[in-house]
Amino acid sequence: MSRRTLPVPLAAAVTATAVTLTGCGGTARSSTTTPLVDHGTVRIAGSSETPSFNPYSAFGASQARFGYDSLVNVTPDGAVVSGLASSWQATTTTATFTLRPGITCSDGTPLTASAVARALAYAGDPANQLAGAQTVLPNVPFTASADDRAGTVSATTAAPFPFLTRTLGLLPIVCPAGLDRPQSLDRATQGTGPYVLTRYTPGGPYEFTVREGYHWGPAGADTAQPGLPARIVLSVVPQASTAANLLLTGGIDIASVNGPDRARLTGHGLAAADVATVVGLTFFNQRPGRPLADPALRRALVSALDRQGLANVAVGGTGRPATDFGAPGAVCHADLADANLPAQDAVEALRAAGWTRVGDGPLTKDGHPLRLRLITSPDIGPTLPSVAELMARTWTALGADVTQVTEGLPALVNAMYQTGDFDIVVGSTPGFALPVGFIPFFSGPTPAQGLNFAGVANPEYDAMVAQALHEADTTGCDTWNRASAALLRSADALPIADGRNTVYGHRTTFATTFGGQLVPTSIRLHQ
Incomplete structure (x- = not known):
């Protein structure tokens, strides 16, 4: 018997509704x-x-x-x-x-x-x-x-x-x-x-x-x-x-x-049992022909964001910036984001990457303006459109032309897995209980052959994953965390806030x- 990765309705990396069979609670x-x-x-x-x-x-x-x-x-x-x-x-x-x-x-x-x-x-x-x-x-x-x-x-x-x-x-x-x-x-x-x-x-x-x-x-x-x-x-x-x-x-x-x-x-x-989530898990489309295929541009745009401000919007005034792609309680969860996310002067980084701006005009490179399509859906989190709006305002101030689109859930899935017509997608998820759950979303083929809808290609991540797969159970957590750190350094994805839902009785x-x-x-x- 053999197995291959099959597309699932709405990537678990964004909603993760079916992976609640494992992990902590x-x-x-x-x-x-x-x-x-x-x-x-x-x-x-x-x-x-x-x-x-x-x-x-x-x-x-x-x-x-x-x-x-x-x-x-x-x-x-x-x-x-x-x-x-x-x-x-x-x-x-x-x-x-x-x-x-x-x-x-x-x-x-x-x-x-x-x-x-x-x-x-x-x-x-x-x-x-x-x-x-x-x-x-x-x-x-x-x-x-x-x-x-x-x-x-x-x-x-x-x-x-x-x-x-x-x-x-x-x-x-x-x-x-x-x-x-x-x-x-x-x-x-x-x-x-x-x-x-x-x-x-x-x-x-x-x-x-x-x-x-x-x-x-x-x-x-x-x-x-x-x-x-x-x-x-x-x-x-x-x-x-x-x-x-x-x-x-x-x-x-x-x-x-x-x-x-x-x-x-x-x-x-x-009765109340808190459920940890990651609010605003954000992916950047790196497929050929999309502007965010350039890692220098991704890192500059991430550096420009106010993570604390985004977390406050995502959670409701007292947010905590997310520390990892998965929620607290997941196997191998660690405090990785602060030490590994790009932190640089965004304007200088854009200039070094070849992007220029005259006065209040558009940000351009080789004569082409920077246009970004930012999509999200309130169906997977009521605060996500507001998170996307704050992102859009930040990048617009840098000179990017940002189109913010708020979709219903079917349209969002269609953009991710069918048309590929997005540059940034903002979702919400408890993540995966195991770090292996993220592999098909951060590596491998794009749809329809795979689940890597953002077209992520990170050789350092792939190398760390290959090593971690040989390390039994939690003995490989350090290697899994180095793999996640590589994704953060490259701005392949951005977790916004650690949040929580609550199950009441x-x-x-x-x-x-x-x-x-x-x-x-x-x-x-x-x-």
Whole structure:
């Protein structure tokens, strides 16, 4: 079996909605002290509908944890703990997992090592074009095998990959009944998870019912705990303001809220788990024929920006300039930006790069004015148009002709992956839990052959990545950070601000993983 990188709907580098299966998160803080409610119903609000609950699709991956388990799990503090597997070991080319005994699928059939190997092989087969699985699995070819007598599942990669436990081990495992009829997975679950999808309504709500006898969750979590809800109802609430209102009135129990609406929820005794994000992750189009293919121009334009001012706009007055491409809590996250971003006199740097300006006229080189197309979308962050506007004003003051375009999400994706008609794109993301997630966006082919939509070509980054891929798990963090530093020095991309969303709970407590994904077995309902 071989794998190749397949384009996913909206680069995870900009929205990263499907990569919340890995990494670190937090436990919700709450003033709730009321008694627990057994066999109750918890109502959760999502911002968009789920047209498919297939955990390997681009849409179903975010809800996979309710109906599906993985071989291992990651705790809120980033530690790897048991899941379907009771033990595991990995190098940069092999991984072996030993299954717990007594695991059953939702249809009652026992889970075997062969069934797990089959799921890994199916999810990783490029012919199946499974965008959700792609965001979890290694981006190198691998083969999977099983020993049912020993209860072990093994995988071998064709090239070194350092995070096999945190990728192969975190794939939601679909049981054989689901693999036999993949189309059924859109509106039914066929996994070993703590809940089963029992009602699907187009556009929502969606209802999950707890499984009795489940005892193989994260670190051995089970469904017999007091306060664990018997039913989970997922409703679609597109507006953060509406979600905030429903939390305050008890119309819903759990919702993620960002922006100014978070202020209204303070002091009401709600549980709160913060989700780190990078607001304003900015890419510069370096494809041939675009002006920002010139690294000297990119560095000069980045030097001109007021990073603190941009961070204040991005977050709302008290912003902190971002320190890395991924959010705090990601594996290998470090404070890299200040020491590596270009810091020079922008006017002098432009002059040295051959750009001239007469009086208040346009900035020109070889008789051609500097024209830049700056695009963003409020659909992925309400403050992003204001961030882009401040950038545009700064560069206009230097003499650039900046066209600022605010797009809907489909148009933004089209510009990034189809037309390539942009010079700067400003997005927002929690980033990737693992540094390997950024590789296809900072290297390799451009669309449609790859995901490198900005056409980044940085030999130093490529060399550091090649070295880091041979260093197992977090032992290579220093090398990964040197790779990221090379991107910052070349102004290949610019993270604007470290921000946060918050997952709130009314009458509930819970834990989240990186990106705000709920841990189903952690949810507790109170009176």
